[in-house]
Amino acid sequence: MTLPPVAVAITDAIVSVRGVSKTYAGGFQALKNVHLDIRRGEIFALLGPNGAGKTTLISVICGMVNASEGTVTADGHDTVRDYRAARAAIGLVPQELHTDSFETVWATVSFSRGLFGKAPNPAYIEKILKDLSLWDKKDSKILALSGGMKRRVLIAKALSHEPKILFLDEPSAGVDVELRHDMWRLVRELREAGTTIILTTHYIEEAEDMADRIGVIRKGELIVVEEKATLMRQLGQKQLALTLQQPLATVPAALAQWPLTLSTDGLTLTYSFDAQKDDTGIAELLAALGTEGIHFKDLRSSESSLEDIFVSLVHENKEVTA
Structure with a gap:
């Protein structure tokens, strides 16, 4: 599977990463020649399995x-010089809950x-404390707060100096549904006000709901950076499941031109196809089924989710270029 190269010169980039590699003591290479531009005012989701290099x-x-190796600039400033x-x-909202336990929230x-x-x-x-439902805890010491409330405090601290760029590193890990809703509502408001949001998350449905663009990192390499809609259009597939009136022992040879899978009980035929390219395949398949004397009593269609695409990218054996 080959995707278009990652653009390396986005004129409205607020974060630019050029040729970044990171090798830790002992020789472990966490990042390998990463190039990335993050656009001003977008929500960018960075996805990858544990150990892929997201946090690094x-x-x-x-x-x-x-x-x-390499350089990084944030809002036009070199992050080293x-x-x-x-x-x-x-x-930055880190994964770990580390706060000044004996201080008050305020x-x-x-x-x-x-x-x-x-x-x-x-x-x-x-305003920040009210947006995060922390106002009634403003005089409480942090050590007395629940884990979810401590997570809210981390978000408030990250926003305290009115940053132009906000990193959320697994912000939903271990938090309650109420905080998750508060947080994503706030994220949308920040984006509308011009803040650039970069998030990593294991909740891929959140990336599908929130992000403008998706990046996938695997073994330290950025393998895909693409608009969410484009990524789902390019890599997403649809499936048509046909429930048969009578079970089949095998898929007839006459149907070999269609990528069909047969359920173990022989009662469901599933046709996977690219919705962007398949203009006549379904009609031809249904006609061929009739010719073969195969009758169905129900059909239903489904579409690949971002999670399906992510899993296929991370685990596929083919070389993927970004």
Whole structure:
């Protein structure tokens, strides 16, 4: 399976990654020659299995890990040579829950704002806490909060200095449904206000719902970067399942031109096809079934989800170029 090359010169890019590789002590190569542009104001979802390099890539972009090779710019600032300016443009919500346990919610979020040299803005902090349903906890010490509430505090801290770029590294891991809804509502509002959102998630339905573009990383290599709709159109397939009136022992040789699979009980024939290319295949298949004396009593169609596409990309044996 071959996809179009990843664009390397997006003029409205707010994050640009050029030839980034990272090799840790001991020789493990976590990233391999990654090129990526993230557009200003988009929601970009970075998908990949555990250990694929997602967190390492985010850490390099945020300046917390030094790349072995390559360069990164954030909002026009080199993340190594101009670290402070680059980091000031970025808010990061990490996977791990690490907060100042003995501080109050209000104090730790306000302190985070001050770390980036921002003047106090109680009205803005209040808005963040209310948006994240933390207002009634503003005077509570963080050690007294539940895990879900601590996750909300991390998001509030990341937003405290009004970043142009927000990284959400597995933000839904272990959180309740209410927080998930609050968080995605806030993400949409931030995007509408011009904030660029980059998220990694194991909840692929969230990426399908939220993202403008999708990137897939596998074994440290970025194998696909594409518009979500284009990716699903290029790689998505549809299936037509036919429930037969009588079971078949095998698929007749006369139907070999169609990619058909037969269920173990012989009662369901499934036809997989590319909806963009298959103009006459279904009609011809149904006619051929009639010719062979095969009759069906029900049919239903389904379409590949982003999760199906992700699994096929990550696990396929063919070489995929990006």
